[in-house]
Amino acid sequence: MFIQTQKTPNPNSLKFVTGKKVSTIGPIEISKNEMTDNILLRNIFSVKGVESIFLTEDFLSINKQDEIDWEDIKHIILALLNEYYANGKEIIIDKKPSIVNTENLKEVEKQIIKILDTKIKPAVARDGGDIKFIEFKNGIVKVQLRGSCSGCPSSVITLKQGVQNLLTHYIPDVKQVEAI
Numbered sequence: 001m002f003i004q005t006q007k008t009p010n011p012n013s014l015k016f017v018t019g020k021k022v023s024t025i026g027p028i029e030i031s032k033n034e035m036t037d038n039i040l041l042r043n044i045f046s047v048k049g050v051e052s053i054f055l056t057e058d059f060l061s062i063n064k065q066d067e068i069d070w071e072d073i074k075h076i077i078l079a080l081l082n083e084y085y086a087n088g089k090e091i092i093i094d095k096k097p098s099i100v101n102t103e104n105l106k107e108v109e110k111q112i113i114k115i116l117d118t119k120i121k122p123a124v125a126r127d128g129g130d131i132k133f134i135e136f137k138n139g140i141v142k143v144q145l146r147g148s149c150s151g152c153p154s155s156v157i158t159l160k161q162g163v164q165n166l167l168t169h170y171i172p173d174v175k176q177v178e179a180i
Contacts, residue, residue, distance in 0.1 A: 010152030054147030139175035
């Protein structure tokens with residue numbers, strides 16, 4: 001099996017494209033200090049320097065500590081992924097997806113989520129990341145940056161020049177975007 005690795009704008013994050021389904025529950029980020037019963041993820045967390053794993057439908061991004069070099073750990077992670085899929089596994093995370101209830105959201109919040117989902121998420125996914133709507137209050141949109149976007153040096157620029165400009169263009173009620 002050939003697993004492609006791609007650099008991201010975040011030097012401490014690497015995107016792994018497996019060519020197989022990764023997650024059926026949508027984007028999920030797991031940090032090292034969170035418990036998981038998934039054997040593959042536990043094995044990846046056992047690699048020195050791995051801090052978090054972000055999984056989407058068709059790729060995973062791994063964030064490492066700054067002092068660890070990718071050349072020292074990348075081959076170990078690739079071996080773990082190859083072994084997992086070679087043992088007949090088809091999906092890393094396979095649970096029923098949780099349904100986001102948008103019924104109780106205000107119309108402006110629905111518009112924000114639609115723009116995030118259709119215009120912004122595809123762009124940040126190419127770089128191994130994700131953006132999640134948290135809340136809209138007093139003209140301020142709060143989002144959570146995940147995967148490669150979390151802790152990326154260029155995420156502030158992406159947030160202000162990309163996300164904020166796009167949302168304020170389409171939705172006049174939006175004045176500012178902040179990451180939590």
